[in-house]
Each structure stands twice: as structure tokens, then as C-alpha cells.
Amino acid sequence: MSSLNAEVQLAEFITSFKLGSVEPAVQHEAKRTLANLIAVSISASQHQTAAAIFNLIDEEGGNPRASVISKKSKANIYQAAFTNGYLAHLQDFDDTHFPTVLHPSAPVWPAILAVGQALNSSGAAVLEAGIIGLEIACRAAMSVHPWHYDMGWHITGTAGVFGAAAGSARLLGLSENETIQALGLAGTQSAGIRETFGTAGKPMHAGHAAASGANSALLIKKGFSGPTTIFSGRRGWWTVYSPNGHDSEKLTGRLGEDWELLKNGLKPYANGVVSHPIQDAVIRLREENQLAAEDVISIDLWVNSLVFELMNRPTPMTGLDGKFSFQHCAAAALIDGAGTDEQFTDQRVLDEKIVNIRKLVTASINTEYDEDQAKATITTKQGRVYTVEVEHATGSPANPLSDIDLEKKYQRLTKILLGSSRSHKLYTSLLALDEIPNINELMELCEELI
Secondary structure (H helix, E strand, C coil): CCCCCCHHHHHHHHHHHHHHCCHHHHHHHHHHHHHHHHHHHHCCCCCCCHHHHHHHHHHCCCCCCCCCCCCCCCCHHHHHHHHHHHHHCCCCCEECCCCCCECHEEEEEEHHHHHHHHCCCHHHHHHHHHHHHHHHHHHHHHHHCCCCHHHHHHHHHHHHHHHHHHHHHHHHHCHHHHHHHHHHHHHHHCCCCHCCCCHHHHHHHHHHHHHHHHHHHHHHHHHCCCCCCCCHHHHHHHHCCCCCCCCHHHCCCCCCCCHHHHEEEEECCCCCHHHHHHHHHHHHHHHHHHHHHEEEEEEEECCCCCCHHHHHCCCCCCHHHHCCCCHHHHHHHHHHHCHHHHCCCCHHHCCCHHHHHHHHEHHHHCCCCCCCCCEEEECCCCCCEEEECCCCCCCEEEEECHHHHHHHHHHHHHHHHCCHHHHHHHHHHHHHHHHHCCCCHHHHHHCCCC
């Protein structure tokens, strides 16, 4: 298999993979990512930018084949995949693959769910496709890490499209050659730049990737054709999108044996993941020492270099902008002891108390720290100095969100909007995904909130 080009190896894996061949831990983690995605999407559906997409769907119309989360009426496959992908990433409360900082679920699951609904696929088939799509997205990201991201590409959009196409191709029953072409069509639609961070343009990348991946597979199914060397070609994705380097072995090596999916983490905080160890540290100091914000004179941080690259915004002006301000994340952690989406509203970002604490936050780079490490020192007016170091942030693969904590997060985000009974039914259905005869049964529980 290793003598074949990358595209053929991927297609062989996508078309031959069997759910029963993978260990329970991989299946369980895939279900956890879906439960997390549904919860954060339901919560995000209340954001004002979501209404703009819903209104556009109503105006444009389309063949109603798939559910749009929180919306009573269905939409066409492209609309559903785009919208649900957008919602999944809007709050930055989804999942993160380490070390690439790819958010795999937002571009992958919405594509698979939309195609699966149109096909009346079983939950087992959807789970199978989900595992394939998540793994391919993570491996595409790994193959260009760190060169691609360092250029300014948003890897969730650019690599995620391959996972969306892979999972959709599997559900549609494409042949190996057709699957290669679907990946090729997806790759030429790979898009997203990091200049959009802190705006609605960032989650749009996930929606675009989901819709483009699904549409690529659907087009091939209808007889369309696509390129066959999207990765390995002279002007392929690796060469054009990562000219400073790539590693083909990271894409195809031990495919189906070693699982990048198990290096994925579910977020406890609704903001950029590299600030999570900061929030862990500040919240721990706050709780253990009963610190009051008005007594604090400085918050000094030591962080990974990506914190400055991605999240150095001392004066955010909107909630979305605040999600990429380590200063705001630290201030909210001290004042509220939390980092849910409530800490990232426009009003909260402009709150005078928060603004004043942000001014007290400083940081330095520790070149030996990984993305999930940080140290914080808080000094008070009374002259007391408190310090803590976080080795692995909550939600990282080395310190994962437990099943109990995931359920608490899910309930917090869905119970009010769905009602207690429907929320519980949906959660148990998500964790028993492989036992559901028709995925429409599950997705219809996500429609029209109370």
C-alpha cells in the first residue's frame, strides 16, 4: 500500500474501512465529538449572525432534505451543511486536534449529517463515515503542520474540506476512483485565512468546508469528474498551500492503525484553545485563594508563542473579538471564574470592570511550553503573590474532558433551549448513534427550539 500515491491510499481506506474493525475507544470518541458539536451548535443558533443565514435560506428556498439546527423547516444539503458547520464553530466551543489546532468536527460532521439525512442513512453508517472524515481531516492537517498554519491559512477550513468529502463519499458509496476525484474537487475549494479571526468570517470557513466537501462527493456521484492528484501533483495542495514543507507519511502512514482522532480534545472554554491553560491557571488561583478582582494589581503570564500569534488583543471591541484576546480570557476567568459564551458577549467585552482587569494582564513567551501549558502569577494589593503552572489544559488530549463533564456542558448548552426531556433524549441518542436505524430520527430532535 505504501508504494501507491497518497490519493490511492486514502481512497482505499475510505472505501474499505469497517466500523467493527476499530477499537471501542475510537468509536466512543467520535460519538463524544458529535454530542459536543450538537450542543455548541444549538447554543450558537441564538447568535445574531445565525439569523442572517436562516433568513437567506428562507429567501432562497431549496429542496428540503436535511435539518438546520434550531430551524423548523429543512433545507437543501448544501445549505444545511454550510449552516450547521458555521454554527458548530461560531462560539469557538467545539473541539481541537493537537498539535495542529484544527477543529475537525465543525467541517466534517455537518457534511455527513446532511448527506446522511438525504440518504436516510443508519446511525452506524453515519458513525462510520464520521470516523473516516474526522481522521482524514486530522491527517491532512498533520501533513502540513506547522508550515501551512504559519503562512496564515485557517487549517479548519483548508484541511477540514477533505474530511467532509471523505465522509460524504463513503455514505454515497463512491468507488475508489470516484473517491479520489471527490477529494480532488474538495481540495481545489480549500479555503480560509486567519485574518478573519475574531469575526463571523472564521466560522464561515467551517461551513464552507462542510458544504464544499459534501457537494464535491454529490457531484462525483452524479457523473462529474475531478482531479486525481490533489495532494501529490506538481501543483497540488501540498506544493501550493504549504510550499515550505509537508510530510506525506503523516497523511497515510499506518492509516487505520494509529488514530489522530484520539489526539483531539473537547473544549471547556468558548474561545481560542491556546488561552485555555491561562484560564485554568487563573480560575485555579481565584478559587484556591478566594481572590477578589478588586484586590488584584497584576496578572503575569508565561505562555506558548501561539498565544501572541493568535490572541494578543488587549482591547477587543466585540464578543467574537474577545474570544481571541488572552487579556480578556484572563480577566473574565478572574472575575467570573468561567469562560463560557456568556463571557464573550459584546456587552461583557465592554464591561468596565472587565476592561480594567484586562489592563493588568501581561505575558511573556516560554519557548519550552506546548500549546496546552502556561504559568500564571497574581499579585494583590496586600502584597501576596500566588503562582500556579498548568502542565496540560483541561480538554487537551493529556487532560481530556471526562464523559461526566461533557454531559454537564451539553446540558448547560441545550436544556433551556430544547427542554429537559428532549435534551435528554437527544443526548442518549447521540451516545447510541450506531443503534439508530435512520439518522433523521436524531436530527429532527435538533429542529425548532422552544
